[in-house]
Amino acid sequence: MGPSxxxxxxxxxxICANSMGSCFGSTGPASINPTTGExxxxxxxxxxxxxxxxxxxxxxxxxxxxxxEAVVGPSMGGMTSLAFAAMFPExxxxxxxxxxxxxxLPFSIALRSMQREMIRRDPEWKSGNYSPGxxxxxxxxxxxxxxxxxxxxxxxxxxxxxxxxxxxxxxxGDGFALDFEIESYLEAHANKFTGQxxxxxxxxxxxxxxxxxxxxxGGSLAEAYRLLGPQKITVVGxxxxxxxxxxxxxxxxxxxxxxxPAKEVTYIEMDSIHGHDSFLVxxxxxxxxxxxxxxxx
Amino acid sequence: MGPSxxxxxxxxxxICANSMGSCFGSTGPASINPTTGExxxxxxxxxxxxxxxxxxxxxxxxxxxxxxEAVVGPSMGGMTSLAFAAMFPExxxxxxxxxxxxxxLPFSIALRSMQREMIRRDPEWKSGNYSPGxxxxxxxxxxxxxxxxxxxxxxxxxxxxxxxxxxxxxxxGDGFALDFEIESYLEAHANKFTGQxxxxxxxxxxxxxxxxxxxxxGGSLAEAYRLLGPQKITVVGxxxxxxxxxxxxxxxxxxxxxxxPAKEVTYIEMDSIHGHDSFLVxxxxxxxxxxxxxxxx
Numbered sequence: 001m002g003p004s005x006x007x008x009x010x011x012x013x014x015i016c017a018n019s020m021g022s023c024f025g026s027t028g029p030a031s032i033n034p035t036t037g038e039x040x041x042x043x044x045x046x047x048x049x050x051x052x053x054x055x056x057x058x059x060x061x062x063x064x065x066x067x068x069e070a071v072v073g074p075s076m077g078g079m080t081s082l083a084f085a086a087m088f089p090e091x092x093x094x095x096x097x098x099x100x101x102x103x104x105l106p107f108s109i110a111l112r113s114m115q116r117e118m119i120r121r122d123p124e125w126k127s128g129n130y131s132p133g134x135x136x137x138x139x140x141x142x143x144x145x146x147x148x149x150x151x152x153x154x155x156x157x158x159x160x161x162x163x164x165x166x167x168x169x170x171x172x173g174d175g176f177a178l179d180f181e182i183e184s185y186l187e188a189h190a191n192k193f194t195g196q197x198x199x200x201x202x203x204x205x206x207x208x209x210x211x212x213x214x215x216x217x218g219g220s221l222a223e224a225y226r227l228l229g230p231q232k233i234t235v236v237g238x239x240x241x242x243x244x245x246x247x248x249x250x251x252x253x254x255x256x257x258x259x260x261p262a263k264e265v266t267y268i269e270m271d272s273i274h275g276h277d278s279f280l281v282x283x284x285x286x287x288x289x290x291x292x293x294x295x296x297x
Numbered sequence: 298m299g300p301s302x303x304x305x306x307x308x309x310x311x312i313c314a315n316s317m318g319s320c321f322g323s324t325g326p327a328s329i330n331p332t333t334g335e336x337x338x339x340x341x342x343x344x345x346x347x348x349x350x351x352x353x354x355x356x357x358x359x360x361x362x363x364x365x366e367a368v369v370g371p372s373m374g375g376m377t378s379l380a381f382a383a384m385f386p387e388x389x390x391x392x393x394x395x396x397x398x399x400x401x402l403p404f405s406i407a408l409r410s411m412q413r414e415m416i417r418r419d420p421e422w423k424s425g426n427y428s429p430g431x432x433x434x435x436x437x438x439x440x441x442x443x444x445x446x447x448x449x450x451x452x453x454x455x456x457x458x459x460x461x462x463x464x465x466x467x468x469x470g471d472g473f474a475l476d477f478e479i480e481s482y483l484e485a486h487a488n489k490f491t492g493q494x495x496x497x498x499x500x501x502x503x504x505x506x507x508x509x510x511x512x513x514x515g516g517s518l519a520e521a522y523r524l525l526g527p528q529k530i531t532v533v534g535x536x537x538x539x540x541x542x543x544x545x546x547x548x549x550x551x552x553x554x555x556x557x558p559a560k561e562v563t564y565i566e567m568d569s570i571h572g573h574d575s576f577l578v579x580x581x582x583x584x585x586x587x588x589x590x591x592x593x594x
């Protein structure tokens with residue numbers, strides 16, 4: 001592998017931690033409470049992104065790393081990275097925030113709130129007391145579909161699906177089930193998601209994202225921006241992002257620069273059609289951004 | 298009332314018909330099937346916007362009106378008006394289409410499809426066989442909330458609610474229920490909607506909107522535009538509309554003009570923050586548009 005790798009692992013030691021509260025190895029509502037021998041479920045305390053940042057800090061210390069060259073985070077990970085940079089200012093030199101925010105806008109709260117409601121309204125949620133391996137599959141499927149609407153963009157779907165119809169042989173159920181390929185696409189994503197993510201973990205992480213407000217560090221966004229330790233900060237936005245819109249990314253970059261002119265702030269806008277998911281999909285645009293960010297390190 | 302009235306009822310006879318398929322006086326899935334004495338429910342045939350246009354035409358004829366000065370329709374009513382103008386070209390002189398479309402984009406199909414799924418996944422829907430006065434209240438509430446997200450705009454909610462919290466005394470249910478005023482707003486709209494609209498009627502009208510494609514009149518949009526009888530056509534779009542975006546309105550106006558240069562087409566864009574609902578909310582911007590439209594009649 002040559003120098004064109006965006007992240008040269010011969011040069012950098014990459015730490016990628018699962019978020020606390022999530023069900024892929026970290027402690028969360030699906031973990032077994034040693035006292036009861038049962039999952040914590042809703043007895044798990046309210047989770048904050050600051051908790052996730054703190055867990056990350058403990059991991060870094062446990063690994064014997066004193067200082068991080070960079071903290072990188074997209075979406076909820078970007079909010080967590082901002083919290084980390086404000087709470088532990090000495091621990092990192094540079095910060096890369098992708099399609100994220102210092103706090104969530106009400107439109108995005110509305111979408112996440114509905115996702116949580118779909119899960120909670122599913123009788124199989126059982127007020128959080130479903131058995132391990134079971135749970136609110138219908139609610140999770142609907143939440144995933146809302147997710148796809150908020151993660152992608154209208155333009156992408158117009159180019160990709162238009163009004164293409166599902167062939168008769170692939171139609172199932174009543175007449176309201178499936179007419180268009182866009183519906184079939186959402187269905188496929190919902191199927192793929194099923195059983196992968198624990199519903200209570202989803203609820204905790206979703207609410208943590210809504211509750212997060214960087215301004216709680218210092219009392220205002222300006223003060224929080226001044227608290228950020230990294231002196232080199234890059235913010236990346238995507239023109240088609242519905243969930244963390246580009247104007248919010250520009251505000252974040254401008255806000256940091258204004259609050260603390262000593263910091264070197266770069267704002268980059270990706271002209272991608274893939275909405276909030278662009279950082280997962282449009283690697284041809286993201287790769288050079290990463291490359292430049294690390295080249296300057 | 299003076300001449301400043303946008304629609305002078307001393308001069309014009311205004312006919313405002315409930316859409317066929319809807320449950321406010323017209324025949325639809327909630328109507329009693331005289332053969333069985335029960336509501337039609339899902340035995341009601343697939344509804345099209347062309348059916349609604351045809352029902353409108355029969356009403357106009359029944360009233361003894363030979364020609365309409367104008368046909369006016371917003372949203373689904375605009376699509377129906379386009380169908381009417383293509384199917385019965387001799388019947389109207391001018392056409393006003395507000396926040397509508399010759400066919401729905403996949404993003405809007407996705408939202409409507411999810412609304413239908415929320416209703417159908419509610420066990421109380423009972424495959425459409427709920428008793429009159431009962432039905433899938435939870436599904437309808439969720440569908441209404443998705444509706445509000447698609448009818449309004451992120452900017453409006455940012456200005457109106459920001460991150461305002463619900464006071465402790467108004468919080469109900471588990472910790473995932475209600476933190477922010479935007480959630481309380483959606484909740485209030487869902488409550489207001491409950492019991493007002495029959496679920497099966499909602500499913501039929503929602504699917505009719507998705508299935509509608511003006512290009513089926515003549516084989517292409519250009520041909521359909523040439524079929525439109527009214528020679529004076531005004532199209533109104535709203536910059537913040539998510540469901541029927543402004544670029545779709547411009548395309549509609551441009552498409553008609555290009556297909557049939559003899560027609561006098563006007564495109565007006567409302568710089569309103571209220572999204573798709575602007576025609577219901579922002580009367581100070583809509584009123585002069587109506588006034589001008591009818592002044593020229």
